[in-house]
Amino acid sequence: MEKRTELYRGKAKTLYYTDNPELLVLEFRDDTSMGNGEKISQFARKGILNNKFNYFIMNKLQQTGISTHINSLISDNTSLVQKLEMIPIEFVIRNYAAGSLLKRLNIQEGLSLNPPIFEFFLKNDKEHDPMINSSYCETFGWISKQNLIQIHKLCNKINIILSKIFDEANLMLVDFKLEFGLFKDYLVLGDEFSPDVARLWDKATMKKMDKDLFRHNMDGLIESYEEISCRLGLKIN
Ligand code: ADP
Ligand code: UDP
DSSP, X not given: OOEEEEEEEOSSEEEEEESSTTEEEEEEOSEEEETTTXXXXXXXXXXXXXHHHHHHHHXXXXXXXXXXXXXXXXXXXXXXXXXXXXXXXXXXXXXXXXXXXXXXXXXXXXXXXXXXXXXXXXXXXXXXXXXXXXXHHHHHTSXXXXXXXXXXXXXXXXXXXXXXXXXXXXEEEEEEEEEEEEETTEEEEESOOXXXXXXXXXXXXXXXXXXXXXXXXXXXXXXXXXXXXXXXXXOOO
């Protein structure tokens, strides 16, 4: 496989073409951002940690029959992935109240949400990723009704699998964001799953261990990502 020119540079990752039109190189950079790119910082090793973490989680999902874009790990901070036609929507599952939900409903952080909340946002940095619903999707044609129903089911299934994995590592999976794409009309989980796109709290102390440390200007982001990986039994050099 030969890495070719850049296809897209996002806020934290870069995609490159390869000599195979169906495959891309996904590079995890050390950049992290918040407020749709308003605050940007670099954290040494974050790209490596997220690449390997993502590979581990995507493999776990793949083993349970969920289609993911992951093909193989090709270096410390890059993976080979299937090129998808991305659906321009971010899908969020919430098991406990946190983040934007607190502001929206003025409820207490950590409130258990049963059944978990499913919500989605249009990927549009300029408009600050507005929350949308199935009626918007139908009118604007961002995703078919059938695929939306299928994604809701997939998100619930993924939540059950991942909640168990993190629970066994003494972590609470508070909430997370997923992105899906189409490969020949077939729904595939794309993008990433890492502590950049999920909230993970220590089960005993409810201490935040994810990107919220950066969002709240707290120390120890990389140490915390290393600790999460270690608890999952992942050895990252
Ligand atoms: P952003 O675009 O929000 O700044 P990133 O820096 O994470 O985010 O960039 C990664 C981009 O790559 C995202 O826009 C995501 O939708 C896209 N992407 C992820 N996986 C794939 C894939 N398999 N095929 C095509 N695009 C992908
Ligand atoms: N999230 C994300 N990218 C975004 C917005 C949210 O990965 O552009 C993740 C976030 O890390 C959290 C979940 O989605 O795990 C829910 O985020 P929320 O709506 O609470 O927004 P935030 O408080 O992060 O702005």
